Amino acid sequence: MWSQQIPNGRYQYFERYIDPYTEKMVRISVTLDGNSRSMQKQAALLLNEKISRKLNELSTTDALLLDVSKEWWEQYKKTLKQSSISSMTSGVNYLLNTINPHTKIKNVNVKFIQNIINDDNIKRSQLERIKSVLNLIFDYAVTLEYVTDNPARRAKLPKRVKTLEDLEKVNNKYLEQSELSDILAELYRRPDTYRHGLLAEFMSLNGCRMGEAIALKYDNYHKSDKTIDIHGTLDTTVGYAKGDKTTPKTVSSYRTVELSDREIAIIDEMIAISQTEKMINPTYHNMGFIFVSNSGIPIQINSFNLTLKRANTRLKTPIKKNFSSHIFRHSLVSFLAENNVPLKAIMDRVGHSHSSKTTSEIYTHVTENMKSSIIDILNAK
Incomplete structure (x- = not known):
């Protein structure tokens, strides 16, 4: 906590906390009449109450898909060997760069996932990797109760008609x-x-x-x-x-x-x-x-x-x-x-x-x- 005097003579007290979904620092403040020790204690109490209220107001439905995806990747990497991390990174990076940063995870449905994996400009092997990553992200989201359903598991990669080239x-x-x-x-x-x-x-x-x-x-x-x-x-x-x-x-x-x-x-x-x-x-x-x-x-x-x-x-x-x-x-x-x-x-x-x-x-x-x-x-x- 820190404070500063404002032009009207009162004191503004500040504190920071980490938003659990954006993982960014958020600043909050309260304003009191003085800067005495008792005022500082009161400010600390008010700020803690304000932080608790803000965190309680947040629900899992407010989580952003991009933030949950980053959160999953940081946790999932800890379970992988370096060679596996290297092979998955391109698919993960593609998704992190493609996902609209304002998309809430609660609004993602099968159609949203299907639009991602129907991209004709991406190699089939890369699409399969992306689909696999999406499956894992939403499995993680279901486990942590961000959502109750995994739409990625119900989305399907388009079937390919086998050609002579495929057989070759x-x-x-x-x-x-x-x-x-x-x-x-x-x-x-x-x-x-x-x-x-x-x-x-x-x-x-x-x-x-x-x-x-x-x-x-x-x-x-x-x-x-x-x-x-x-x-x-x-x-x-x-x-x-x-x-x-x-x-x-x-x-x-x-x-x-x-x-x-x-x-x-x-x-x-x-x-x-x-x-x-x-x-x-x-x-x-x-x-x-x-x-x-x-x-x-x-x-x-x-x-x-x-x-x-x-x-x-x-x-x-x-x-x-x-x-x-x-x-x-x-x-x-x-x-x-x-x-x-x-x-x-x-x-x-x-x-x-x-x-x-x-x-x-x-x-x-x-x-x-x-x-x-x-x-x-x-x-x-």
Whole structure:
């Protein structure tokens, strides 16, 4: 509290409080005849009563959508890994920049949400992200009783008619077995990409994400049981040399996977290579990870992806697909689908939730192709 004398000789007393919805400081005042100690006490009492009255007058229906969205994001970020924050930030920022700052959350209905997600000028993938953020914001608003209903959950993204281009996109997400053999052979052909070949083949058999693969440590490997614990992912935002292992992407990503004979052979070979490197390299970083570079630091994702692209260009007939570490994970989904492994079993192995769009797309695409081949088989009989 502070005071100042005004021209008529009286004293004005001031205090500030934080508006719970705008999170901005608000100033209030009372005017009294003097500045004695008793007057100061009276002013403090009056100001506190005035603040209480102002706060009681506010109701959740006065909350602004923009303020609730900011409030949600500040709280939600505390539950996320840095990589997840980075992937969500663009969708959140789009909404924060789009929402009219005067829109009260009580006035938002399904039509309001629908108008946002019907924007033809935004990529479908970005719209899906925005819709997901809106779902979470209004879930938060319902929990805190800002509103009683979540209109975002009832709004629907426009259905898209699948085109030949869409089907081609699904094809480009995985490698046929002949294509996989070609790229692996090229990686194994050169000493400087040999380790990348081992990692690529391991992912094509195991189905793990690259972040999960490079986070695997010796103590995750149980050779006698023929299993490996995939219980985390490497946080690359803090640098590979720190070897910071964090929780996996989802609950379903936390899993113990049975290993094929070839997977065991790959792990054993990586461990043997590292043991040799430790003996001859005095600067070797013994961090306990399995898939590492010749320095002992986990293989970097960007470096791995660049190696793949360069290896592809060296092929006699380069594969017309976008190469990244995920293509090996998706190739396993395709291979298992072709061999009639149930979708649920595939998702359990690769650590996908049972609502995973990518796995379902690949599985459906492959199995549809298998159905169409039935007629070819019958006609050739």
